[in-house]
Amino acid sequence: MQRVSKAKSERLVNLLIMMLSARGYVTKHQIRSTIEGYRHQSDGAFERMFERDKEELRAAGVPIATGSNEPDLDIEAGYRIERSDFELPPVAFTPEELAVLGAAASVWQDSVAAQQTVDALETLRAAGADPDPERLMTLRPRIPAEPGFDAAREALLARREVRFDYRGQPRQVQPWRLSQRRGRWYLLGFDLQRSAPRNFKLSRVTSDVAAVGPTHAYEVPPADELAGLVRFDGDRDGAFAVVALRDQMGGDVRRMAQPATWDHPLPEGFTAWRLESPRPEILAADICELGPDAICLAPQELRDMVIRQLQGIADRWEA
Amino acid sequence: MKSSEQLTRLLKLVPYLQQHQGISVGEVAQHFGVAPRQVVSDIEVLQFCGLPEGFHGDLFEVDIDEVRDAGHIFFRNADVLARPMRMRLEEATSLLVALEVVVETSGGSEAALSALAKLRDVLGGVDPAVSVAVAAGAPEHRQVLQAAIDARRVVEMTYLGSGRRSASRPEVEPMRLRVVDGFAYVDAWTPARSDWRSYRLDRIEALHITDATFTPREGLPENATSWFDDVAQRLELELTPDADWVAEYYPVTHRHAGADHIWVTFPVASPQWAVSLLLRLGDSVTGVSDGNVAQAAAGEARAALAHYADPPD
Numbered sequence: 001m002q003r004v005s006k007a008k009s010e011r012l013v014n015l016l017i018m019m020l021s022a023r024g025y026v027t028k029h030q031i032r033s034t035i036e037g038y039r040h041q042s043d044g045a046f047e048r049m050f051e052r053d054k055e056e057l058r059a060a061g062v063p064i065a066t067g068s069n070e071p072d073l074d075i076e077a078g079y080r081i082e083r084s085d086f087e088l089p090p091v092a093f094t095p096e097e098l099a100v101l102g103a104a105a106s107v108w109q110d111s112v113a114a115q116q117t118v119d120a121l122e123t124l125r126a127a128g129a130d131p132d133p134e135r136l137m138t139l140r141p142r143i144p145a146e147p148g149f150d151a152a153r154e155a156l157l158a159r160r161e162v163r164f165d166y167r168g169q170p171r172q173v174q175p176w177r178l179s180q181r182r183g184r185w186y187l188l189g190f191d192l193q194r195s196a197p198r199n200f201k202l203s204r205v206t207s208d209v210a211a212v213g214p215t216h217a218y219e220v221p222p223a224d225e226l227a228g229l230v231r232f233d234g235d236r237d238g239a240f241a242v243v244a245l246r247d248q249m250g251g252d253v254r255r256m257a258q259p260a261t262w263d264h265p266l267p268e269g270f271t272a273w274r275l276e277s278p279r280p281e282i283l284a285a286d287i288c289e290l291g292p293d294a295i296c297l298a299p300q301e302l303r304d305m306v307i308r309q310l311q312g313i314a315d316r317w318e319a
Numbered sequence: 320m321k322s323s324e325q326l327t328r329l330l331k332l333v334p335y336l337q338q339h340q341g342i343s344v345g346e347v348a349q350h351f352g353v354a355p356r357q358v359v360s361d362i363e364v365l366q367f368c369g370l371p372e373g374f375h376g377d378l379f380e381v382d383i384d385e386v387r388d389a390g391h392i393f394f395r396n397a398d399v400l401a402r403p404m405r406m407r408l409e410e411a412t413s414l415l416v417a418l419e420v421v422v423e424t425s426g427g428s429e430a431a432l433s434a435l436a437k438l439r440d441v442l443g444g445v446d447p448a449v450s451v452a453v454a455a456g457a458p459e460h461r462q463v464l465q466a467a468i469d470a471r472r473v474v475e476m477t478y479l480g481s482g483r484r485s486a487s488r489p490e491v492e493p494m495r496l497r498v499v500d501g502f503a504y505v506d507a508w509t510p511a512r513s514d515w516r517s518y519r520l521d522r523i524e525a526l527h528i529t530d531a532t533f534t535p536r537e538g539l540p541e542n543a544t545s546w547f548d549d550v551a552q553r554l555e556l557e558l559t560p561d562a563d564w565v566a567e568y569y570p571v572t573h574r575h576a577g578a579d580h581i582w583v584t585f586p587v588a589s590p591q592w593a594v595s596l597l598l599r600l601g602d603s604v605t606g607v608s609d610g611n612v613a614q615a616a617a618g619e620a621r622a623a624l625a626h627y628a629d630p631p632d
Contacts, residue, residue, distance in 0.1 A: 013329055017400065088405050093437060097430050100418070143416070180450070255521070292623045310621075313597065
């Protein structure tokens with residue numbers, strides 16, 4: 001078993017080198033008479049072996065072109081590998097850059113992308129660069145994956161449609177882009193039932209993500225167009241509030257706030273701020289969470305909403 | 320071992336070995352994540368590979384006995400495969416995204432940006448199709464922190480915690496920058512607390528490096544995924560179904576759904592955090608496991624209502 005596999009690896013490497021080093025296209029006939037592993041095969045066995053080997057090289061990413069040195073003449077087609085399509089272009093990194101590349105090695109978590117990154121760094125290593133994972137131990141970003149992420153990404157890269165259940169509803173989507181925010185993955189794609197772009201939060205996908213149909217089934221719009229279509233939970237600033245916050249207090253809310261002017265007197269030690277959020281309910285929750293350190297000033301409907309919520313809490317939980 | 324795996328590795332080994340003449344079998348094995356026996360087996364294949372015709376001098380030159388006996392590899396006459404194959408799309412995009420996150424976390428340091436630019440150049444306009452947003456605060460803060468980590472200098476920061484806490488001014492010994500769930504943190508020894516703490520970078524208001532240096536301490540937790548790990552206290556809330564989103568939004572240790580209600584258990588970092596959660600969730604909370612937390616929330620709500628005794632204008 002081991003010997004068969006070794007013979008095959010040897011044959012594949014030699015086939016690749018022959019197509020890469022030839023001046024023009026090499027014909028099947030030339031290949032058969034040159035490569036040791038093919039020479040003693042019967043016609044049928046050679047045909048099958050050669051087809052499988054070509055497929056295996058292509059699957060490994062080897063760009064095999066088909067054509068003829070004399071396209072005007074009706075002669076047997078041949079094969080070649082264009083060196084510029086095959087080889088990684090020259091690249092050199094400084095030691096500092098190699099430390100950064102080394103830090104990239106451990107970024108992906110729980111995804112096939114982790115192994116793919118390691119494979120990519122091996123290619124750089126083979127190109128003479130030596131990414132150093134030890135040097136920049138002080139920089140450790142991590143990207144966790146989620147169920148469905150790997151399948152969606154594989155389909156996206158291959159331009160295949162995917163099927164999945166979203167909150168229990170079946171969907172068929174052309175994946176356009178995967179984005180992560182706050183540790184959650186979102187898939188932007190063209191929803192085929194609704195004939196419109198839609199955003200899907202992967203944590204709400206209730207089935208496997210299954211690729212369907214052929215590869216290269218659709219085109220993805222240009223990146224600048226996509227940027228305007230990606231939506232996360234909590235996007236779209238549809239509501240605003242003017243709030244008074246106790247100075248030095250307010251945490252995350254104050255960080256998101258813009259200074260505001262307020263013409264009426266405020267309690268001692270309070271300053272006016274403007275807040276924006278997708279929905280008024282979120283603003284009310286943000287303000288209530290701050291208890292006596294925040295006062296909702298405007299708009300009046302939001303102010304009433306805050307008062308109702310505070311009143312409800314006081315009534316329900318007062319001993 | 321699938322033959323495709325071996326093929327991919329062989330195509331990397333040939334250029335690699337040409338640039339590392341005399342390298343040991345063990346070192347190659349380590350760099351390519353395989354057993355030393357596999358490296359020897361790979362060389363056994365490669366000794367019969369090379370330029371076509373198969374005449375002496377056309378094949379790659381490697382002394383397989385020296386590899387087996389002395390464990391060193393000298394690999395020659397392989398100019399035809401002097402460079403590795405281009406990366407596959409999924410490899411190139413995985414590395415690009417990882418590197419973009421490193422760049423973002425480093426605050427766009429010069430080395431990180433130039434490494435990314437060179438990689439993009441060599442990959443030739445690949446669209447990664449994946450983007451990761453990191454809430455990492457001001458880029459200059461990250462650069463200052465990285466400089467302080469490298470120089471082992473104590474930093475003083477103005478830190479605005481979440482929720483109800485007012486700004487604090489801790490002096491810390493920074494050790495590591497890290498990203499968890501889309502937020503960047505600095506892990507630091509905090510002498511005032513005699514403990515490791517993680518500070519979220521977007522909550523740092525101001526930062527400066529002091530003259531004091533420090534000796535890095537042992538025991539920085541390797542995979543502290545969040546500061547909730549060491550929290551012992553738990554709070555269980557009974558919620559109406561419309562508040563099911565909280566289990567997605569906050570770290571929870573347990574969630575159980577019934578017909579009319581759901582029950583969610585949270586790790587509680589401080590009593591104040593629990594009170595803030597109750598104030599935030601309002602009517603959606605129908606039961607609280609800790610009566611003191613409920614009463615404190617009622618007290619805060621009443622104090623807040625006092626602000627609304629008069630109309631705003």
